[in-house]
Amino acid sequence: MELELNSKEPIYIQIKNYMKMKIVSGELKKGERLLSVRDYASELKVNPNTILRVYSELENEGLINTQRGIGKFLTEDEAIIDNLRKEYSKELLRDFIHKSKTLGFSKEEILELIMNMYEEE
Known part of the structure; x- marks a missing residue:
């Protein structure tokens, strides 16, 4: 990095x-x-x-x-680091969900996209 x-x-x-x-x-x-x-x-x-x-x-x-x-x-303190990691993940997800909604995706379509991308990783 x-x-x-x-x-x-x-x-x-x-x-x-x-x-x-x-x-x-x-x-x-x-x-x-x-x-x-x-x-x-x-x-x-x-x-x-x-x-x-x-x-x-x-x-x-x-x-x-x-x-x-x-x-x-x-x-x-692992809890502090873990909280930071979760905070970053939530921020990324919020941005992804907002942009996906803007593109017209439904909740189900967004969840399906996430599941498919997760499986591809």
């Missing part, structure tokens, strides 16, 4: 969402130590204050925690 920054939304939101996807996908492991603010900013070529804000917001959401003098770590 690669981060591609665009100008449509603030950079810190793009980075925060990118990190959340890495958490949900398991690319970042529970309890894993994160890069320092400075190192991550350098890697992404952004201002360290941007990463500081991202880390702060993720910490407020319970996704990461700080061990003073050691660094920042991804939560080990």
